[in-house]
Amino acid sequence: MIKRLKICLIIIVCMFLTTGCWDEREINDRAIILGWGFDQNEDGDYIGSAQIVVPGEVGERSSGQGKGYIVETATGKSLLDVTQNLQRKLSRNVFLSHQKVIVIGERLARNGISNILDVYSRQPELPIRTNFFVLKNGDALDFLEVPYKMEDMPSTAAMKMFQSTAGPESTTFKDFLEGASSEGISPTLPILEIISSKKEGNQEKEKDSETFRLGGRAIFNQNLELVGFLSYREAVDRLWIINKLNTHNLTTNLLGEEGNVGIMGMNFKSKIQPIIQNNQVEFHITLSGTGVVRENNTALDLKQTKNLQRIERSFNKNLQDHMINTITKVQKEYKTDILGFGQSVHKKYPRKWKIWKKDWSKKFSDADITVKVDVHIERTGVTGAPLHLKESEIQK
C-alpha cells in the first residue's frame, strides 16, 4: 500500500516537473536579427537599426516578391534602451544571438564608441565572435537598406567579403577589444563603403544600383574615438605587419622597364625588432612572403632566373616604399600605434616598457623605422614568356 502511495506521489511530482520547457520560445515568436547598425543623432541619443529575417520569404525571392528581411530602427540612450524601444515595433521577441554583422556609423565612431561595447561582452547570448565594421561617409542605417542581391541577407555579405579578401575570420570584435584593453596596440575596425555598382564614382545615387564594398581600416585612439582611415591597400600593409595577412594578390611595376607583374602572395610573415639606444627606439621590420606569378604584362621570359630575380627585386623595392609610406602616415598623421610596435617593445624590453607605456604614442611617432621586404617567387605558372608575343619581342 505504502509502496503504491509512493509511486503515486512520484507520478504526481513528475507531472508538474515534466510539463515542457520553461524557457520554450517558438522560432516563429522570434525576430532573428542578423545585421545591426548603430548611429547617433544630434542630441547624443543612439539610433539602432536592425535587419530582421522574415522567415517565410527567405529563399522565395525568385518568385519576385518580398526581400526576406525588413529593416527597423529605434532610438534610445543605450543599446538595451534601443532594443526595448525596438521591441515596441515588433510583434516577435527580439533575438540577438545570431547577429553576424554590426555596423557603426561614422558620426558615432567619431564621437567614441566606448558606451556601446560593454553589452556585447556582458550578455552571454551575444557572441564574442562578431564582425564589427565602420561605415565611412554615412549612417549605418543606409548600409542596412542597401539591397544587395547576391545574399539573402545583405548584411552577411559584408562578413563574407571580409573573409574572402584576406581578412582573418570573424575576429574583428575580439581583436578590437584586445586592442582597446591593452597598452601597446590601438584598436582598429574594417570599413565598409556604399558605392554605386554600375560605375565607380557615379554621383547619381539610384537605390537599385547601390551596393557596398570593403574599404580599408578605421583607426581608433585609446578613448575609442575614430581618428582616421587607412585605405584598402594600406590596410593590407597593416595586416602584413601584424602577421594576419593570408593570401593576397600583389601587382607591381617593373623597375626600369615597361609593364607590370602580378603575383599571388602567400605565407606572409613579419618580424618587428625594436632596438633601444640612448632612450630612442628604432624598429627593424622584416617582411617576407612567397608568391606565384599569375600575370606577366612584360616582355620578360620567366624561364630565365635573372628575370625572376629582377621581378623579385622590383617587388621588394616597391613594396618596401609603400610600406614605409604607410608606417610614416600612421606615425606622423594619426600618432596612434595600430601596428603593435608597442607590444614588441613590451616583449623585448619589459622593464623599459613600464616607464614608456604612459606616453607611448609620442615615442611611437618619433621612432625611426627601417623596412626590409623579401618576397620570394616560387612558381611562374605554365608559360615562360607570354604566349602572344613574337619571338623577337621576348626579352631573354
Added chain:
Amino acid sequence: MKISKYQIFWMIASLEIGMVLLLTQSPAIEEAKQDAWISFIFAGLAGIGITFAAGKLSLLYPNQTFIQYSQSILGKWLGRIIVIPYFIHWLSVIGVIFRQSSEIIQMTLFTRTPLFILIVLLLLLVIYVNYIGGIEGIGRCSEIMGPLILLMVIITLFLNFNNIEWDKILPVYTDSGLKSILQGGLTPVSFYGESVLMMMLLSFTEEPKKGVTWAVWGVGVVTILVTISTLEILMVFGVNLSSRLWYPYFEMARYISLMQFLQNLEIVVTVIWIFSIFIKLSIYLFVSSYGIAQWLNIKDWRKVIWFVAIASIVLSLIYPNNNVASVSYLEKYWLPFVLPINMIGIPLLLWGIGVIRKNSQQTDA
C-alpha cells in the same frame, strides 16, 4: 560499499576539473598576468602534495573514515571536535556549488526558469544517486562521465588551436614576478585541495594503497589539462581580456569556429560540465551525510541525506547575488580558512600525531 582504484581516479579528476576550469582561471590571470600558467603548475604540485598527505594519513587506518580515525588518533572528544570545521566546509560548499552551477545553467540555457527550480532538480538527482547507489553508485557514474568530461576538455582545447597566437604569453616572468605568480596560484590550490575528500573515501576502496596513487594521478591529470587550457586562453584572448572575463574557459568554447559550420559548441560544453558538477555534489552530499551519521552515531546514514539536502537548499539561496556566492565566499572563507586549516593544517597535524602514536604502539608491543 566498495569502490575500485580506477573509480577513485575518475572521481577525483571529474570532481576537480569542473570548478577549477570555471572559477580559478580568471583570478589567477588577474594576479599573475600572462604567467598564470606557471601559477597553475605550482598550484598543481601543491595540490598533489595535499592529496598525498591526505592519502598517507588515511593509510594509517585504512579501514576507517576520517570521522572515525580522528577519534582513534586524538581520542573521543578531541577527535569529534576537530572534524567540526569539515562539516562547516562541506555543508557550506554544497550550497555554494548549487548556487553557482544553477546560476551558470540559468545564464546559458534557461534564462527565465527560477533558480530555485534548477537547484531542486539538480538536488533531486544528487539525492537519488546517493540514496540508491551510495558511494558505489557515484563511483560507477564517474567511471562513465569522467572520460566524457576529460574528452570534452581535450576537444575544446584542440578545436581552438587555430585561434592561437603564441606570442601573447610574452614576456615571461618580468611583468609579474615570483610573488604574483605564487599569489595567483592560491585560488587554484584551494580548489585542487578539495581532494582531501579522499580522507572520507579511501576506506571504501578495495586497495587503499593503490587508491592513493590513483588519486594523485587524478590531480595530476587535472593539473596538466588546466595548465594547458590556461596557456591556451592566454594565447587566444590575451592577458587583458581573459582576466576580465568571468568564465574565460567557457568563452573559449564559444569562440570555437571551424570551417564556418562547427560553431556554438558552448551548449555541449555546458551540458558535459554539469556532469562534473553532478559528481562533485554527489560526493560532497555523500561525505557530509555519511560523516554526520558516523559523528552522531546514527545507524542509517541515508536518513541524514534529507537533513543535508534541506540545509543545502537554504544555504544555496541565502546569497543576495552571484558575486557574494562566488567572489566573497572564496575570499572571505575559502581562502583564509578552508585552505590553511581544513586542507593543510588538520591533515598534517593528524598525520604527525598518528605516525607518532603508531610508532609508540609498535614499540610498546
